[in-house]
Amino acid sequence: MSKKPMQKFMDWLQYKVTPAVQKFTERPWVHGFSAGIVKCLPFILTGCLIFFYNVVQPYFPNILPNLSAVSNYTFSMLSLLVAFMMVYQEMGSLKHRNYQVVGGLTGICAYILAMKGTTVDGVYSVTWNRFGPTGIVVAICIGLYVSIIFHLIAKLNLFKNNNTIPEFVQEWIKNIIPIFLSILLLKIVIIDLDVDLYPIVLKLFAPINAIAQTYPGFILLNLFCCFFYSLGISGWTWSGPRNAIFIPAQAANVAAVAAGGTAMYLTTSEVCNGIALICLGGMGCTLALNIWCLFSKSKRLKTLGRVCIAPAIFNINEPILFGTPIVFNPILMMPMWICTTVNATIVWIVMRTGLLAIPTIELAMVATIPAPFSTVMFTGDMRGVIWWAVCLAVDLLIWYPFFKTYEKQEVEKEAAEALAKA
Structure with missing residues (x-):
């Protein structure tokens, strides 16, 4: 029997793309x-x-x-x-x-x-x-x-x-x-x-930096790292080229404000990582998944949610990434990609329209401060709390159907194991 298209895609990612990228x-x-x-x-x-x-x-x-x-x-x-x-x-x-x-x-x-x-x-x-x-x-x-x-x-x-x-x-x-x-x-x-x-x-x-500061560049840079993270390849792998874009851009923001101007650049570590809106709970916005796990009907997922919630608050999501697992799991990989794209779009819109201040402090690579404290600290804008709540609510909605599908599989598996032991 021929493999389903999704299984073929996952096999391609697991046996072709990931080894090639790692190499x-x-x-x-x-x-x-x-x-x-x-x-x-x-x-x-x-x-x-x-x-x-x-x-x-x-x-x-x-x-x-x-x-x-x-x-x-x-x-x-x-x-x-x-x-x-x-x-x-x-x-x-x-x-x-x-x-x-x-x-x-x-x-x-x-x-x-x-x-x-x-x-x-x-x-x-x-x-x-x-x-x-x-x-x-x-x-x-x-x-x-x-x-x-x-x-x-x-x-x-x-x-x-x-x-x-x-x-x-x-x-x-x-x-x-x-x-x-x-x-x-x-x-x-x-x-x-x-x-x-x-x-x-x-x-x-300059052209590379200019492209990175556009909406497509902003989305692509965030989604690129999230995609490979869902394959188990750490975001730190790309820190070199990302920081070559992030650090000068944020330095320009700080200099512009110091000179009496306004910050213009969004593709910075402070926006992509620091404010913890695009990486709510860690890269891929997994805090929402962690919350759903806390109320899961599956004993394994519920236990996992309790164990992983503390690190998730500090935007550390390796435990839930590999614990559920999300890596090479087509049901849970997709909401990671979707949430990253949607949250990045929300951040882009609210900052470009002045509904949330662009960070003007240099705190590169500080991404483990719990949100919404980090959101307010980086932006200096109390409206960050509102947008944190909005992003979390959106993430919960996006993750829900995927989580319930995976939960159903886990509940059935646990029931089968219990029956086998009886």
Whole structure:
């Protein structure tokens, strides 16, 4: 008997798409790229902590010191950190571990050179903002450029069969050559040809950022991660390219408000993750499913709902994702996709029409604060509570028929098991 179309589709996802995606994300260059961004998260979160501190500090100026410098020398130097970490992680992924530190330091040198500083009266200066989050795309490009040079030199395998030169001298030469080439080639472009790569790179990536800030781009970016998450592939897998869009966009929002303007960009981590409307209970809006499980006729689902509700409140949904399971379950995968699309549409409409404020604070990657507290905190708008309730109500309605269908199967299975034991 031939398989049903849905079963064929699920088999295609499970045995073709998922292995192919996992194989792609495990490739050394891709893994190193994503890891390079993820490893910088502690510095981003440090800047977030200072934001919370600065909310309270003005009320106790004589007791609490000004710690803005901590943020300035962590989050505000994000691009410089990415330039190092990108090369460091790429060298590790490519099995050139002896090049990790030297390559990372070369990435810093190359990035500072690419910033095209100016010298006035013997004083060399670089625009401070270029070290911050707006330059993260440039830092990624510089990091990949340095990584390629180090990788090519490593592949030459210099001194493979040479025992006459001392080992420490061999190591010096192996390091000097890629350092020299990395800086020399960049120096020719930046200094000799008088090219400023910073605005050029930003301009090249501007169309991608522009598309990401449209409604279709906004929906696609959220749905893309949700789709693969329903296949068991973590959203962290895509953190590298997503943050390359998210972080500069939010930095532009903050700068615009500081200059007396208005925030314009919605495709940011603060909107897609932080306010917890598009990810209510975790990616895929699974809080509604968790709530229905609490009242389930199935003993297994009811127990699962009780166990998973606490993590779900903090937008952690791996327990229910793999516990029900949702992964590779066509009945429960579809409402994940639908809820993500619908909630993202609601957020887009209410923010574009001014019914909910666009976040203007930089709290990237903070997605475990319970909603609606996070919604109000990120937006500074009490109407966030209303829209949280609306999104939750919509999610409950969307999940209900799919949940009842799955619940019926589970109840029948439990009844059959009980009968078999009798």
